Amino acid sequence: MPARLSASAFCIALLAATPALAAKRDNSIRFADDQVLENVDPYYNNVRIGVIMSHHIWDTLIYRDPKTSEYKGQLATAWKWIDDRTLELELRKGVKFHNGAGFDADDVIYTFEFTSKPENKVTTLGNVDWIDHVEKLDPYKVRIVTRRPFPAAIEYLSGPLGIHPHAYYAQVGPKGMNEKPIGSGPYRVVEHAVGKYIRLARNPDYFKDSPKPQPKIDKIEVRFIPDRQTQVAEMLSGGLDLIRNVSLDEAQQLRAVPNLQVVSGEIMRYVFLQMDSREKTLAAPLRDQRVRQAIMYAIDRPTMIKSIVGEGARLINVPCFPSQVGCIDQDAPRYAYDPAKAKQLLKEAGVAGIDLDLYAYRDRDQAEAMINYLRAVGIKANLRWVQYAAHRDAVRAGKAPLAHWTWGSFSINDVSAGVSIFHKFAPDDANRDPEIRDLLERGDTSVDPETRKKSYAKALALIAERAYVLPMYSIPINYVATKDLVFTPYPDEIPRFWEMSYK
Amino acid sequence: MLAFALKRLALAVLVAVVVSALAFLLLRASGDVAVALAGEGARSTDIENVRKVYGLDRPLLVQYLDWVGRMLHGDFGESLYFKTDVLALVRDKLPTTALLAVLSLLFALGISLPLGVVAAVYPNSWIDRLCLALAVAGQALPNFFFALILMMVFGVMLQIVPVSGSESWAHFVLPSVALGYYVAPPFMRLTRTGMMDALASDYIRTARAKGLSGASIVLKHALRNALVPVVALTAVQLGFLLGGSVVIETVFALDGLGYLAYKSISHLDLPVTQAIVTLLSFIYVGLTLSADLINAWLDPRIRIG
Numbered sequence: 111m112p113a114r115l116s117a118s119a120f121c122i123a124l125l126a127a128t129p130a131l132a133a134k135r136d137n138s139i140r141f142a143d144d145q146v147l148e149n150v151d152p153y154y155n156n157v158r159i160g161v162i163m164s165h166h167i168w169d170t171l172i173y174r175d176p177k178t179s180e181y182k183g184q185l186a187t188a189w190k191w192i193d194d195r196t197l198e199l200e201l202r203k204g205v206k207f208h209n210g211a212g213f214d215a216d217d218v219i220y221t222f223e224f225t226s227k228p229e230n231k232v233t234t235l236g237n238v239d240w241i242d243h244v245e246k247l248d249p250y251k252v253r254i255v256t257r258r259p260f261p262a263a264i265e266y267l268s269g270p271l272g273i274h275p276h277a278y279y280a281q282v283g284p285k286g287m288n289e290k291p292i293g294s295g296p297y298r299v300v301e302h303a304v305g306k307y308i309r310l311a312r313n314p315d316y317f318k319d320s321p322k323p324q325p326k327i328d329k330i331e332v333r334f335i336p337d338r339q340t341q342v343a344e345m346l347s348g349g350l351d352l353i354r355n356v357s358l359d360e361a362q363q364l365r366a367v368p369n370l371q372v373v374s375g376e377i378m379r380y381v382f383l384q385m386d387s388r389e390k391t392l393a394a395p396l397r398d399q400r401v402r403q404a405i406m407y408a409i410d411r412p413t414m415i416k417s418i419v420g421e422g423a424r425l426i427n428v429p430c431f432p433s434q435v436g437c438i439d440q441d442a443p444r445y446a447y448d449p450a451k452a453k454q455l456l457k458e459a460g461v462a463g464i465d466l467d468l469y470a471y472r473d474r475d476q477a478e479a480m481i482n483y484l485r486a487v488g489i490k491a492n493l494r495w496v497q498y499a500a501h502r503d504a505v506r507a508g509k510a511p512l513a514h515w516t517w518g519s520f521s522i523n524d525v526s527a528g529v530s531i532f533h534k535f536a537p538d539d540a541n542r543d544p545e546i547r548d549l550l551e552r553g554d555t556s557v558d559p560e561t562r563k564k565s566y567a568k569a570l571a572l573i574a575e576r577a578y579v580l581p582m583y584s585i586p587i588n589y590v591a592t593k594d595l596v597f598t599p600y601p602d603e604i605p606r607f608w609e610m611s612y613k
Numbered sequence: 614m615l616a617f618a619l620k621r622l623a624l625a626v627l628v629a630v631v632v633s634a635l636a637f638l639l640l641r642a643s644g645d646v647a648v649a650l651a652g653e654g655a656r657s658t659d660i661e662n663v664r665k666v667y668g669l670d671r672p673l674l675v676q677y678l679d680w681v682g683r684m685l686h687g688d689f690g691e692s693l694y695f696k697t698d699v700l701a702l703v704r705d706k707l708p709t710t711a712l713l714a715v716l717s718l719l720f721a722l723g724i725s726l727p728l729g730v731v732a733a734v735y736p737n738s739w740i741d742r743l744c745l746a747l748a749v750a751g752q753a754l755p756n757f758f759f760a761l762i763l764m765m766v767f768g769v770m771l772q773i774v775p776v777s778g779s780e781s782w783a784h785f786v787l788p789s790v791a792l793g794y795y796v797a798p799p800f801m802r803l804t805r806t807g808m809m810d811a812l813a814s815d816y817i818r819t820a821r822a823k824g825l826s827g828a829s830i831v832l833k834h835a836l837r838n839a840l841v842p843v844v845a846l847t848a849v850q851l852g853f854l855l856g857g858s859v860v861i862e863t864v865f866a867l868d869g870l871g872y873l874a875y876k877s878i879s880h881l882d883l884p885v886t887q888a889i890v891t892l893l894s895f896i897y898v899g900l901t902l903s904a905d906l907i908n909a910w911l912d913p914r915i916r917i918g
Contacts, residue, residue, distance in 0.1 A: 148695040236656045305868040335866040340777045347769040499649040537657045
């Protein structure tokens with residue numbers, strides 16, 4: 111909304127002339143998010159702030175080090191695959207939940223068995239429904255038996271699957287867990303005013319051997335402020351210490367404010383342009399590989415990164431995030447910006463005057479840039495700007511010849527959470543290539559890392575070669591923090607309050 | 614009077630029923646609830662599961678009648694998104710919105726009544742022009758922009774009130790001013806017109822002839838009569854304000870009904886949206902009805918005509 115932009119620009123301009131007051135420091139961080147957290151129980155929300163809270167209030171069995179991507183023991187101390195469907199885990203002794211209850215195998219069993227039952231209505235059943243059942247070998251040893259070979263299990267166990275105290279959870283359920291959350295994480299909940307704020311305090315009894323370092327900040331307040339302008343105003347007035355997702359133009363202006371710092375970081379989210387090449391596609395020319403390749407050559411991705419996407423973005427050659435297990439681009443062809451070649455390919459294909467719809471639901475400026483590039487080679491794309499749900503409906507119904515996606519892979523560092531969803535004949539697959547499906551299936555179900563890597567590398571190379579999607583770039587987000595906050599951004603978009611401190 | 618009241622009441626109930634049915638239909642037509650509910654990035658199996666678990670695979674009429682039946686027993690169901698009792702959710706958000714509505718209405722009346730009166734007493738003077746300018750500005754200025762200006766000046770630069778939130782009375786100052794200024798103009802114009810009519814009427818001439826003081830004439834005699842239409846407008850505006858101002862609640866991070874409505878619409882959270890629409894149509898209809906009845910009671914011409 112241009113009027114809105116000018117309002118914020120005006121506000122920042124006003125402020126640049128005003129000496130900003132330093133925020134009072136009582137070793138606390140006040141953070142704001144624009145998404146209201148409907149339920150803080152990690153199994154009952156699908157918003158980013160929920161993932162952030164989950165890692166602070168709860169612990170997972172396994173921890174993925176964000177710096178090295180190495181898996182470390184958290185509530186589990188060791189694990190091994192017994193066969194391709196059975197994972198055996200040794201559990202940590204001496205861990206206490208915030209209510210004083212001790213952690214053991216019963217907590218793992220209750221949490222997973224409760225959440226993987228469809229009638230308990232967890233929000234993203236796919237996060238847990240790979241678990242068939244959990245066996246207790248002794249109080250500190252369990253076996254997780256999966257429904258099918260599921261090599262990504264370790265990644266899931268280190269991501270969305272926090273462990274609840276079983277007796278408390280059985281007593282209060284997800285509703286009570288939301289009102290008074292109890293976990294074993296580095297922060298405990300002091301107060302949760304649903305829809306307004308969550309207040310956390312440092313857990314002084316947090317177990318010393320955790321791969322998460324002992325927290326230094328005493329108190330965290332997370333407020334829900336839906337409007338980004340208001341978040342910026344709060345930052346300027348000293349009412350907040352950290353915000354995220356600040357737009358590129360605002361971030362550039364805020365760099366001028368003396369007591370604030372702007373930090374940009376790449377996130378595990380990549381952008382791609384999906385081309386519907388199915389038999390019943392609304393744009394018949396997209397059935398021709400040369401037309402799809404023409405589209406690949408027509409769009410100048412490096413320039414888009416420089417002028418619209420911003421610092422921290424990375425060009426990608428295959429549709430996955432570079433750190434994801436299996437995201438290998440060595441065999442994939444490169445498509446440099448070459449409008450002449452695009453025109454030539456279109457001529458060879460014998461098509462002229464292509465007119466089609468391009469569906470998009472976020473980052474409108476990027477979609478519009480693509481449309482301009484396509485127009486320059488003679489393809490008329492009409493922007494269909496819709497809500498996410500409508501976008502996905504359109505792709506599934508075959509109504510979106512071109513679809514502009516940004517995919518976060520549920521923050522799962524494995525390509526099975528990304529490319530497999532779009533190329534394995536699931537409803538979002540707009541190409542239906544059996545060869546690619548089979549390669550991905552092999553990658554998704556094999557527990558041998560080498561077989562996985564080979565299958566994914568081949569599948570990704572074929573996707574690029576056959577030009578089913580145009581892989582574009584990873585995207586960065588901008589954080590604004592008070593100047594003396596020591597803060598590192600990570601690609602999984604989880605600010606780690608437990609490692610933050612003030613200078 | 615009784616026949617008139619009953620007729621109005623029947624009409625009010627009819628309006629509320631039609632609104633709830635229309636809202637139900639329009640909401641269903643606006644997108645696939647299961648996809649919205651499963652959220653960004655959901656797998657197709659998640660979506661199918663959602664459809665089955667929430668009974669969204671049943672015929673539309675069955676779903677509507679089921680909802681009406683349960684509503685009549687006071688059960689508005691469970692929020693699809695917040696996973697909690699709808700009635701409790703609405704009850705939780707209503708006080709914030711009601712407080713904001715009443716405070717902004719008080720602010721609106723507090724500035725528009727004196728200004729309207731002064732403008733009428735000195736018609737076409739510079740005061741009248743100034744009041745007109747304030748009224749026009751109030752209507753023309755987008756309220757999010759005015760809100761941001763207030764926030765920047767009083768919250769960021771002067772730091773005399775908090776920028777956002779709803780924890781204390783101080784948090785309500787800026788939103789009430791922003792919203793109150795937005796609804797003030799019609800009050801101001803109505804007061805001015807009413808006062809001018811009243812001041813030109815025979816009984817005022819009589820009062821002047823009796824030698825009453827200017828202030829007594831204006832405040833005791835003219836204002837009382839000029840306020841009749843303002844009472845009716847107040848009822849209607851209060852209904853409007855109770856609907857919650859999505860913009861003001863969003864900008865100031867007030868966790869009220871307007872923001873809840875906005876959230877539940879964007880998540881296609883039908884039980885919540887449906888409950889809010891129904892509740893608000895009842896409030897609105899109720900307030901309009903009471904305004905009609907008050908007017909009819911004050912002015913017999915209405916109930917006869």
